[in-house]
Amino acid sequence: MRRTGETGPESDWWRGAVFYQVYVRSFADSDGDGVGDLEGIRARLGYLELLGVDALWLTPFFRSPMADHGYDVADPRDVDPLFGDLEAFDRLVADAHQHGIRVTVDLVPNHTSDQHRWFADALRGAPHGPERDRYVFRDGTGEAPPNNWVSVFGGPAWTRVPDGQWYLHLFDSTQPDLNWDNGEVREDLEHTLRFWLDRGVDGFRIDVAHGMAKPDGLPDMDPRAATAIGPSPYYDPRFDDDGVHDIHRMIRKVLDGYPNTMAVGEIWVTDNDRLARYLRPDELHLGFNFRLVLTGYDAAQVRTAIEEPLAAAAAAGAPPTWTLSNHDVWREVSRYGGGELGTRRARAMALVELALPGVVYVYNGEELGLPNVDLPDWALQDPRWRRSGGTDRGRDLCRVPLPWEGSDPPFGFSTAERTWLPMPAEWSALTVERQLEDADSTLSLYRQALELRKTHEAFAGEALEWYGAPEGCFAYRRKGGGLICALNTSEAAVPLPPGEVLLSSGPLEEGHLPPNTAAWLV
Template identity: 75%
Template sequence: MPWWQDAVFYQVYVRSFADSDGDGVGDLEGIRSRLGYLELLGVDALWLTPFYRSPMADHGYDVADPRDVDPLFGDLAAFDRLVADAHGHGIRVTVDLVPNHTSDQHPWFQAALRGGPERARYHFRPGRGPGGEQPPNNWTSVFGGPAWTRTPDGSWYLHLFAPEQPDLNWDDADVRADLVRTLRFWLDRGVDGFRIDVAHGMAKAPGLPDLDPAVVPVLTGAHAHPAADPRFDNDEVHDVHRMIRQVVDRHPGAVTIGEIWVETDERFARYVRPDELHLGFNFALATTAFDADSVRRAVERSVAAVGAGTPTWTLSNHDVERHVTRYGGGEVGLRRARAMALVELALPGVAFLYNGEELGLPNADLPEWALQDPIFERTGGAERGRDGCRVPLPWEGPPPTYGFSPGDKSWLPMPPEWAAHTVESQLEDPGSMLSLYRHAIELRKTSEAFAGTELEWYGAPPGCFAFRRKGGGLICALNTSDAPVPLPPGTTLLASGPLDGEELPPETAAWLV
């Protein structure tokens, strides 16, 4: 069985994990200094967000050089040390790949602005209307506003995200050859795979037809894109994934994971095929309310979508609100988050944890002066963006940085009430969120009850469900109702909160065998 088939991945948002040099921004040496913690947590692999050379218009997802480390995060020697030490701790390393666009500071785009042949590597078009003063079509940016920016020579270029992120033209042979070079560069340095950003992007609908005006207002932000959206999920994108897979398959054990925001399970399934992606990053649980019926439907759909492939699960990441907040915040949100952690880790397939969720971090309510996400600016402040889920991790000690940095600043301010969330305060507390995650991951890795990939659902009272892992026998029960319910028969392995005799309290999950 491939190593990744039942792995627990831990997403490191590099800027926010650990700062080694006191500049207030997390870096590669900071991650390396905390590998002992990650080994103690029990995760199998890391997913590192972009650390490449970048002007940081979108915090690294605007890449100026995909084969070098930005000095903000370290250098290639620091990366090599991190990979070697992670492997020494038994932890694999996967890195973000950003193939849909480059930075506007990339040498290619700078040459394109000067009218060079590199212009063919992007989507430059003449404008519409008198004097070409209108954009070539009505496409909008995911970050808000138009998806086109006019250059001094009067032409327009396409950017489905920020203007500083011009989209690449994947019909161009140089674009494809350069991605192959990037893949080989990092694989040769020992990475264990790639998480592919906007994996449903790259290919654009032929002719770049207008969007249906009726759906334009709802197409801002991170969400599944409908089939009628010509900006994403076009058939030619699968050629790109087949090319990536051919390169990766020359490095046995390396894995590809695609970020796939599409509307239907049928479209999702087309990405997870034997000659395309190994795994598709599934947002079903991250977009589902704390409701047993809704969660069950999300699980059943996700399993069906990959067929004989491997399902993936996540509750949060750097693009969505942290689930403690999404589930109601405060003690209610924390109880529900604890319950859903057991649901996620009980499911067959791959689990993705977002750094800080094991500490029970909520979204931070940041002042407007601190907000840096381009969504905030591009929407004129109408949307606050994603900064609230990207605040650095609290490790130990007092504010303002709780050990995140040896200095007294962090790139986003850390809430003064986070003292109760530090690793230090939770590590030896058996009732903490961190202890729950450590115990759950250890059981998942060591108990034979987690064998098997099929689920069998039990009958359950309204607002509840229970499933059993066929092959291993683990039972996971969830109560999202407002009253206690009887536990399924069996011996309790772990519960997300105190049990009431033979009953499962509200907002609680339990594992039994």
């Protein structure tokens, strides 16, 4: 139902919210096929309320051949039978709202599936005809593709069709890029936005929000840009073209007609000035900041990864948006060293992140301290594995289903003997059931932290001030509220800042903060 007349503080409900990313395939399976679904999520809403999150981000559940696990959308306005149907979606939204939890869904505007009816029409259509104009079809140069662009998933970004033309796919060949200079493409996205908004969704996460627009002439890229991580000096015309901002203004105009709704963009842009442009008042409400994901476990680097995005968000008048992981990157426990060391560091970084002003996104399983899973070759399904010729093991390692209860796989995730990705037996120590009973578990830490973040007056204020600290450490204070967060990434214990300890990621030592530990004080 369309919202009308809703104004006031609730209209900016997202500004300090904690979102929980549900990777739908891996959250909870209700029908015993080994794959998570919408009814599985609905059955676990009590857990999400207990955890203390404010909103959900659901990964794609639309009709899809699942070449990229739903990010290859064949019909953006229907539910794939693997996950349920529209009635199941409506029940989930209604029940989530009853639990006080908002619901946002993924939007995939950069590309479609090659099974989308438009692409079938394009393949039947003539070169340079109107059917092909919805996508990026080009003539090649002799036997060569139109330019040297490569796919994010490995290999060339162009595939040739039988009549000799080539189509662009920044990702898999089953995901042809749309042409955003085409009016039908814009009209169809507006139709999709209104379809889900009218069903009660509270907002969207926009996939590849920096990638839809393509530069005139499609100039060659610097090949080194394809392997650069973080800020890169290499020319990459595939992303962050200025034309993308017109698309976001169109999206914002639709959202402004539905009070209390929002959009957050997946923006892999590390230049602060470029990032701030996406957050202008007539564009996105929020923009994912991936600096903490791209930063190692080092206090000086983490401080920079906090200060610069804070400045970019402030320049745009938008709240900063923080995340430590998602379905595309290594889980923190493994990224920070694995085992007990990785767990201690991941717990410390959770407190650093949750003490920051702005918006936080938590990836499902992060609150359980789940690590990556070393999957056998036969289990790998990510297109990166196939397109890289087996040199890139892909993202399946961070997408294994969640362990809920019991002592053996599938740990209550499903009644099926086999789940879509195999679950390791050693996760028996990490189930929700077991961690709820342990006051020192990672789940208990998250629950306490989220409760304090939501209720304690010390979390007021949008700016930080930094204390002097020993090498390998930092401490910051929330201006306006007074919360102090201290982190020790060094190899020796250091004195705690003055104040009363509210929460720590691990045991403290007589007024000292041990290595690989963070603490909150007031």
